[in-house]
Amino acid sequence: MLAQPETDDRVSSRPAGVVILGGAHGTLALARSLGSRKVPVWLVSNDTPLPGFSRYARHTMTWPGPDDARAVDFLLDLARTHGLGGFLLIAGGDPEVRFLSQAIDQLRTVFEVVLPPWEQLKWVCEKPLLYRRARELGLAVPLTYAITACGQAAQAELRFPVILKPNMGGRSRFARAKAVLAGDLKTFLAAYEWASEDIGGENVVVQEMIPGGGESQFSYAALWDQGAPVVEFTARRTRQYPVDFGYTSTFVEVVDEPQLIAAARRLLESIGHHGLVEVEFKRDARDGSMKVLDVNPRPWTWFGLGAAAGIDLGAILWAVRSGQHPPVATARPGTSWMYLVRDMVAAGQLITSGRLTRRAYFGSFAAVRAWATFMARDPVPALIDVPLTVWRVLTRRVFRLPR
Known part of the structure; x- marks a missing residue:
């Protein structure tokens, strides 16, 4: 059961800087931590611009994104053009996690990728595999229903309320919503149909709503x-x-x-x-x-x-x-x-x-x-976060069931 970490054949040396792909508030905090220690930080994103407004981001640029067929070539060319060989390469968002982990063999010829290969990582990133592994290890997980298609959804015996989630975070509308609450069968079926059209029924996780906030x-x-x-x-x-x-x-x-430390370990x-x-x-x-x-x-x-x-x-x-x-x-x-x-x-x-x-x-x-977002030595991100948050809520986070 215990996976052995794969070794990296590339010669290890002190990294010269960091490239962070995507992300928002977590990426901002990481850039501040490293940049305040004079570590060169490059931000590469096709998502929110928030971290790029930090004074600790030495370079910012957009790219085709982790789902683009040219993504690997873009990063390798970036390293060659700007002398970023040996830089740490860190994923700031969920799509970037999958991309880096799946392309790790190509990317770590130039970068030091701070992730395991996908064959290991998928067991905690994809929720169905995560819950399966957790159960095998004797850890508790929420009641999760085996539903992969609208036909099964219509016939399922559910205990409401239930939560619908994507199997892994991403940039689709449903993935950005992260979770949808359904308190009755009609709402559930409408939500499941919408989510299935967005990411595919096999990628929709239907789960009990555990009481509490x-x-x-x-x-x-x-x-x-x-x-x-x-x-x-x-x-x-x-x-x-x-x-x-x-x-x-x-x-x-x-x-x-x-007990969390023991379970997570x-x-x-x-x-x-x-x-x-x-x-x-x-x-x-x-x-x-x-x-x-x-x-x-x-x-x-x-x-x-x-x-x-x-x-x-x-x-x-x-x-x-x-x-x-x-x-x-x-x-x-x-x-x-x-x-x-x-x-x-x-x-x-x-x-x-x-x-x-x-x-x-x-x-x-x-x-x-x-x-x-607020930091006295780095005030600009806090100033722009309010309009960015309103824009995200209005354009990405508002989930409306089809009539």
């Missing part, structure tokens, strides 16, 4: 090197938007959850993981179990929390790949991160429903040590 969601965050953890900590996704099955965190705080050891990673869990109040939801082998939205809490994952990644031995670090419990624009909306909904008091909400600001 962000206060029940937890994460394991870490840097792994060749199949073993270098640094790791756990956090609670206390508030999110939407509040019950959020596609983005809005208020996250460091907590001590040793078991899962990641089974694939010989290499690189950054976040494993998402949700505590099921019905039986007390922590159920595996998702794995993100890339910088995640609240990536900047680590540095604020004493574990700068970007800096430690750079040190490890440069052949240094980073000091032992632990995350300070209670340290918090906030995505202010969306947290105001999430908090408003929780206060209106009686699940959060105004005093508790304003009191939570006292522990905030990191923000999704």
Whole structure:
């Protein structure tokens, strides 16, 4: 069961810089971590421009994207033209994760790709395979229905509400929505038909809705090197938007959850993981179990929390790949991160429903040590995040069932 990390035949040396493909807030936090240490950071994206407004991004450019047939040639030519041989190559978004991992043999002739090959990585990236591997390892997972076509959907015996998710993140409309809640059969069938037309029925995951909101969601965050953890900590996704099955965190705080570390290690050891990673869990109040939801082998939205809490994952990644031995670090419990624009909306909904008091909400600001976009030394991303967020919500995130 335990996958052995594949070795890289390319001669290892201290990297000269970093190329980050795609991503948004997590990429911004990683660029700040590295750029503030004078590491040359190149951002290459065909998605949100947000990270490119950072003063710590030395170079930014657009490209055809990870799904383009010319993607590999573009990166190899980029390295030849600009002397980027030996740079770390890091995926900032889900489509980029799949692309880099699948093209790793070609790309690591020039770059140092900080991911395992796809034959290993797919077992945590594709949700059906993730849940299968988790069950094999004795880890709890949500009830997931075996539905791959509209005919099966119409005949399925479901316990509502259910959640519809893409098997892996991407750039399609359904993948960008991340999760769709269906509280009855009519809504479910309409949602499943729409999702199937968008990404194919075999790629739609239908799952029970585990009770509870962000206060029940937890994460394991870490840097792994060749199949073993270098640094790791756990956090609670206390508030999110939407509040019950959020596609983005809005208020996250460091907590001590040793059982998450044990479960995540078991899962990641089974694939010989290499690189950054976040494993998402949700505590099921019905039986007390922590159920595996998702794995993100890339910088995640609240990536900047680590540095604020004493574990700068970007800096430690750079040190490890440069052949240094980073000091032992632990995350300070209670340290918090906030995505202010969306947290105001999430908090408003929780206060209106009686699940959060105004005093508790304003009191939570006292522990905030990191923000999704704001940084005094790098103010421009925060200034443009509000209009960008409104634009994304209006053009990409609004899910409307067909009539």
